Amino acid sequence: MEGKVVAITGGASGIGLATAKLLASRGARVSICDVCHQEKLNEAATSIREAAFREDEIMALRCHVRDVLQVSGWLKATVDKFGRLDHVANVAGVIRSSKVEDHDEELWDFVIGVNLTGTMHVLRESIKLMPDHAGRSIVAVASIAGLQGLPAMAAYCASKHGVIGLARSMAKEVASRGIRVNCVAPGAVDTPGLLDVADGRSARDLVMSFASTIPMARAADAVEIARLIAFLLGDESSFVTGSVYTADGGFSC
Numbered sequence: 001m002e003g004k005v006v007a008i009t010g011g012a013s014g015i016g017l018a019t020a021k022l023l024a025s026r027g028a029r030v031s032i033c034d035v036c037h038q039e040k041l042n043e044a045a046t047s048i049r050e051a052a053f054r055e056d057e058i059m060a061l062r063c064h065v066r067d068v069l070q071v072s073g074w075l076k077a078t079v080d081k082f083g084r085l086d087h088v089a090n091v092a093g094v095i096r097s098s099k100v101e102d103h104d105e106e107l108w109d110f111v112i113g114v115n116l117t118g119t120m121h122v123l124r125e126s127i128k129l130m131p132d133h134a135g136r137s138i139v140a141v142a143s144i145a146g147l148q149g150l151p152a153m154a155a156y157c158a159s160k161h162g163v164i165g166l167a168r169s170m171a172k173e174v175a176s177r178g179i180r181v182n183c184v185a186p187g188a189v190d191t192p193g194l195l196d197v198a199d200g201r202s203a204r205d206l207v208m209s210f211a212s213t214i215p216m217a218r219a220a221d222a223v224e225i226a227r228l229i230a231f232l233l234g235d236e237s238s239f240v241t242g243s244v245y246t247a248d249g250g251f252s253c
Helices: 014-025 038-052 068-082 105-129 154-177 192-197 203-211 222-233
Strands: 005-009 029-034 058-062 087-090 136-141 179-186 244-247
Touching: 005 014, 005 068, 005 105, 014 029, 014 038, 014 222, 029 038, 029 068, 038 058, 058 068, 068 105, 087 105, 087 222, 105 136, 105 154, 136 154, 136 222, 154 179, 154 244, 179 222, 222 244
Parallel strands: 005 029, 005 087, 029 058, 087 136, 136 179, 179 244
Antiparallel strands: none
16 A cells, blocks of 8 residues: 555545554555544544554545545645555445335435435546546445344445445446456444434443344454455455445444
């Protein structure tokens, strides 16, 4: 990753921040975006610099992936600052719980808009800025919810199934250009995003309830997913495209 330019959505916390820290520590120049306030983004950028022992080559901008103009502006700013774009990790996403019969249009549109349409915005605008050259790669974070149904998670499951279909289709379209596109499908990961489905429980109680269903008897740490993303972005996976890698402690097997 030395000298490579990596753009990461959802980079202010959880898997996105863990990925940014890991790649920066391996020499990448990192640009993160998130929907949070700029102050939190600045704090994330500082923590990335500390993890990489570098004071420069980190960029952080506020961006909502549902807004294609914001996505395009962030990616173009990344290229303006660093001169090119080598890799993209689309980590941004939301989790909301609701049964199909209880779904209202606003909730459905929000989940699909962030998780699926937002991913499409990031992937589409990224490849516009990537020259035809071997070694470029994109990873979209899906979920085990993109491989099976889960009760009371209809919109989330639909969005993540869509992410996998989108990434596989794009992988075939851009393979001849030297760009690879793959998916990571995590199971339960101990991140702030879990609180979106906590339903009054503490984060620790929620993690423990997930762990009871997992053969490895625990949730993943965000850095464990980050390592898989790094593998799929890097040259060690140079013949892998259109693939979906599960990281769920054995849950889906």
